[in-house]
Amino acid sequence: MQRNDKKLLQFKKALGEIVAELRKSETDMSINKLALGYDLGRGNLSKLEKGCFDCRMSTAWKISEALGMTFSEFAKKFETKLGKDFKFIDE
Numbered sequence: 437m438q439r440n441d442k443k444l445l446q447f448k449k450a451l452g453e454i455v456a457e458l459r460k461s462e463t464d465m466s467i468n469k470l471a472l473g474y475d476l477g478r479g480n481l482s483k484l485e486k487g488c489f490d491c492r493m494s495t496a497w498k499i500s501e502a503l504g505m506t507f508s509e510f511a512k513k514f515e516t517k518l519g520k521d522f523k524f525i526d527e
Contacts, residue, residue, distance in 0.1 A: 449487035450517045456485040474502035
């Protein structure tokens with residue numbers, strides 16, 4: 437099994453950046469308002485946006501709905517943010 441903390445940090449940072457960007461541009465909501473309105477943990481959402489938290493897929497799905505998009509739209513934006521060459525596993 438490969439372990440690459442640098443890639444995990446890159447992944448979490450990109451996830452946080454995309455969530456923060458979309459929260460501000462698509463909803464204009466504060467972290468508190470988004471968390472309360474969509475049953476998301478405020479602390480975890482804050483840590484996620486700072487790139488310090490790796491959320492479960494169910495949480496990412498809830499976040500995508502809170503941001504007014506489908507999970508596949510959210511995933512595509514996230515994938516674009518990471519870049520087409522991003523891979524956790526080196527070949």
